[in-house]
Amino acid sequence: MQFNTAQREIVLKVVYYGPPLSGKTSNLQALHRALKPDACGRLTTLDTANDRTLFFDVLPVTMNTRSGYRLKLKLFTVPGQVIHAATRRIVLSGADAVVFVADSQRSESQNNNEFWRGMRRFLTENGLDADSIPVVIQFNKRDLPNARSNDELIEVARKGREPVYPAVAVRGEGVLDTLYGLIELLFVDLNKRYNFVERFQITAEELLTAVFGDFKGEPSLSQRADIASKAAARTPRGTRP
Ligand SMILES: Nc1nc2c(ncn2[C@@H]2O[C@H](COP(=O)(O)OP(=O)(O)OP(=O)(O)O)[C@@H](O)[C@H]2O)c(=O)[nH]1
Ligand SMILES: [Mg+2]
Numbered sequence: 001m002q003f004n005t006a007q008r009e010i011v012l013k014v015v016y017y018g019p020p021l022s023g024k025t026s027n028l029q030a031l032h033r034a035l036k037p038d039a040c041g042r043l044t045t046l047d048t049a050n051d052r053t054l055f056f057d058v059l060p061v062t063m064n065t066r067s068g069y070r071l072k073l074k075l076f077t078v079p080g081q082v083i084h085a086a087t088r089r090i091v092l093s094g095a096d097a098v099v100f101v102a103d104s105q106r107s108e109s110q111n112n113n114e115f116w117r118g119m120r121r122f123l124t125e126n127g128l129d130a131d132s133i134p135v136v137i138q139f140n141k142r143d144l145p146n147a148r149s150n151d152e153l154i155e156v157a158r159k160g161r162e163p164v165y166p167a168v169a170v171r172g173e174g175v176l177d178t179l180y181g182l183i184e185l186l187f188v189d190l191n192k193r194y195n196f197v198e199r200f201q202i203t204a205e206e207l208l209t210a211v212f213g214d215f216k217g218e219p220s221l222s223q224r225a226d227i228a229s230k231a232a233a234r235t236p237r238g239t240r241p
Helices: 024-034 082-092 106-125 150-159 175-194 196-200 204-212 221-234
Strands: 002-004 009-017 057-064 070-077 097-103 135-140 164-166
Touching: 009 024, 009 082, 009 175, 024 057, 024 070, 024 097, 024 135, 024 175, 057 204, 070 204, 082 106, 097 106, 097 175, 135 150, 135 175, 150 164, 150 221, 164 175, 164 221, 175 196, 175 204
Parallel strands: 009 070, 009 097, 097 135, 135 164
Antiparallel strands: 002 009, 057 070
């Protein structure tokens, strides 16, 4: 978190991190199309060749809060190509939260894992706590025929602390839900670390409404699985013959 006293501006940094071509830039493009125009700034794409990110993309999302602050959420992407590891580390510095964009294709599982480990290492090298920083995982490219099944993703979700969201970023599906879920987690963390709500009188609800309007994010995959299993448990089974 960056706080500029003179302008009463709070800047929060969110990084979209993930393996090559997983759809990080596509997420920002979809957000740029879908978010409320008065909150969403310009999407800046720095240095691309053949649609591959060479440096990073950034999309600022801004609101004026009731308590008189300007709250800016800066969404960054990292470049996925292996040769840009140094840039990935720099972009992660000072991050307040991370969206890990994984590729659902089976062939990409190893890449996902390598980039996951790389992300954790870079967070640590930047002095951030990889175990407590808010992270959500998005499994993108759900539309492809060789994508891992929903049940496999639910398994992944149950194993870790991170909420998991399915997405088809090129169609904008799941993109808003992912960011919505991340902002909810981010506010829990900001409260723990900075006593944010009391200090600035800004709640997650105020930001979510300013950015998403009436849209309410879908629960994560594991939350949905929990809701479904609780509902099944409540359903009375047939009486014994
Ligand atoms: N089928 C399908 N294609 C997608 C999806 N999301 C992104 N793509 C495509 O995947 C390719 C890579 O998408 P990008 O958003 O540029 O990926 P990136 O993660 O930013 O890539 P780098 O910056 O090079 O790491 C593009 O051709 C996208 O159109 C998706 O959900 N489904
Ligand atoms: Mg990119």
